[in-house]
Amino acid sequence: RQDFKVADLSLADFGRKEITLAEHEMPGLMAIRKEYAETQPLAGARVTGSLHMTVQTAVLIETLVALGAQVRWASCNIFSTQDHAAAAIAVGPNGTPDNPQGIPVFAWKGETLEEYWWCTEQALTWSDSPTGGPNMILDDGGDATLLVHKGVEYEKDGKVPSVDTAESDEHRVILELLHRTITDGSQKWTQLASEIRGVTEETTTGVHRLYEMQRDGVLLFPAINVNDAVTKSKFDNKYGCRHSLIDGINRATDVLIGGKTAVVCGYGDVGKGCAESLRGQGARVIVTEIDPICALQAAMDGYQVTTLDEVIDKADIFVTTTGNKDIIMASDMAKMKHQAIVGNIGHFDNEIDMAGLAKVPGIVKDEVKPQVHTWKFPDGKVIIVLSEGRLLNLGNATGHPSFVMSNSFADQTLAQIELFTKPDEYPVGVYTLPKHLDEKVARLHLDSLGVKLTTLRPEQASYIGVKVEGPYKSDHYRY
Numbered sequence: 001r002q003d004f005k006v007a008d009l010s011l012a013d014f015g016r017k018e019i020t021l022a023e024h025e026m027p028g029l030m031a032i033r034k035e036y037a038e039t040q041p042l043a044g045a046r047v048t049g050s051l052h053m054t055v056q057t058a059v060l061i062e063t064l065v066a067l068g069a070q071v072r073w074a075s076c077n078i079f080s081t082q083d084h085a086a087a088a089i090a091v092g093p094n095g096t097p098d099n100p101q102g103i104p105v106f107a108w109k110g111e112t113l114e115e116y117w118w119c120t121e122q123a124l125t126w127s128d129s130p131t132g133g134p135n136m137i138l139d140d141g142g143d144a145t146l147l148v149h150k151g152v153e154y155e156k157d158g159k160v161p162s163v164d165t166a167e168s169d170e171h172r173v174i175l176e177l178l179h180r181t182i183t184d185g186s187q188k189w190t191q192l193a194s195e196i197r198g199v200t201e202e203t204t205t206g207v208h209r210l211y212e213m214q215r216d217g218v219l220l221f222p223a224i225n226v227n228d229a230v231t232k233s234k235f236d237n238k239y240g241c242r243h244s245l246i247d248g249i250n251r252a253t254d255v256l257i258g259g260k261t262a263v264v265c266g267y268g269d270v271g272k273g274c275a276e277s278l279r280g281q282g283a284r285v286i287v288t289e290i291d292p293i294c295a296l297q298a299a300m301d302g303y304q305v306t307t308l309d310e311v312i313d314k315a316d317i318f319v320t321t322t323g324n325k326d327i328i329m330a331s332d333m334a335k336m337k338h339q340a341i342v343g344n345i346g347h348f349d350n351e352i353d354m355a356g357l358a359k360v361p362g363i364v365k366d367e368v369k370p371q372v373h374t375w376k377f378p379d380g381k382v383i384i385v386l387s388e389g390r391l392l393n394l395g396n397a398t399g400h401p402s403f404v405m406s407n408s409f410a411d412q413t414l415a416q417i418e419l420f421t422k423p424d425e426y427p428v429g430v431y432t433l434p435k436h437l438d439e440k441v442a443r444l445h446l447d448s449l450g451v452k453l454t455t456l457r458p459e460q461a462s463y464i465g466v467k468v469e470g471p472y473k474s475d476h477y478r479y
Ligand SMILES: NC(=O)c1ccc[n+]([C@@H]2O[C@H](COP(=O)([O-])OP(=O)(O)OC[C@H]3O[C@@H](n4cnc5c(N)ncnc54)[C@H](O)[C@@H]3O)[C@@H](O)[C@H]2O)c1
Pocket: 204, 236, 237, 240, 241, 265, 266, 267, 268, 269, 270, 271, 288, 289, 290, 291, 294, 321, 322, 323, 324, 327, 345, 346, 347, 348, 391, 392, 393
């Protein structure tokens, strides 16, 4: 019986080649493998992972294994699996497609909701474990953590709500799964949860769910909020998007950005990265903002800051980065120049009013190529919309580059070691990564960039009230 399910094992060789290349671009993870090879801090850890099964995540998985962990993996998004990376993980560095020797992974691009939750359940089910489950969770969005908590809750109630109480398709699928697994006092989930020492959470969505569970007093085990580590969110948001915005625009349109007028809606971390990369390509960048502080920052950085209405019929490229909804409406797009380009890199799919656009009388949508559509108005004016208003750096490009993910995943690895090796220091609650570990992750990335750090002299350290070895900033310092 195969203890994995991926799209196509024959892609393993290609996946392995890209994993090998990515290792060179992920110095933080490779340095952690070297530093901890001796002590094997994750020996005995059984880690269930729920995080985009990509080439970069494969390097994270093999780092956890190099530190002694056993791992079972599922993706946290039905479309984000890179099938060649999943195949390479299932086959392993020493296996072959005919003789897989890798890690149990349950992920493929284009899963149905039922398949997605089946994969999550497989990643949580450890046949060789006394509790039948993991003793650690590595989560991105909180779905693995949610399944365990719902299972325990319904076992405590002694019943599972009936499926027709479901408020959504996803909720229905989860209830069906729990009906299947919670039978006459089996206590499968309560058993399984009893040995989990903690969860490390990658993103804002999952962190929000953790704080809610803590507030409601139902959190079963400690959690480290990896998202709010500076070396995770600042890098993801600013440097990841700075790289992948123009990657997406170029792959989608090959338009010359130089000389054009680009509007960036929102000047937070993501907007700052996007404005910088568009300016780097020679575009004249205009920013829109609601927040006077961010607006002032944009002005200080030399950008024109005005309202969308002022520039809607003058700009060539529009990018939304606000994390808010209804930023660019159909009525706005009706006023845009012919062949203006519109894309979102902020929140899911509601920053751009795609529903409103589809309802414009006489509008004609045409696919130029996957994730690139023209929308022709009755007057013949055409606009180009990327990724149908969803995250264009994922739809039109390949997400964040390895070096950015090396920072996030080094945070994840150190957080896993913290919770697994120091259980008594982490009673049930939600914690952020201690600053000295955040600084350690940054330190691990300096050599590969040829950075020479200056050493504080003791009298300097005491002068500014820090230790020579850090941490160098207060917990509320804004980088
Ligand atoms: N695509 C990716 O790979 C990726 C990566 C990281 C973050 N994100 C997402 O990008 C979004 C922004 O992230 P962030 O860290 O920059 O958040 P942020 O809060 O730092 O920045 C958002 C900015 O938008 C501004 N804003 C809000 N409503 C606005 C409006 N109506 N008009 C103009 N400006 C408005 C806010 O004032 C804020 O300054 C979030 O949804 C985040 O999840 C995407």
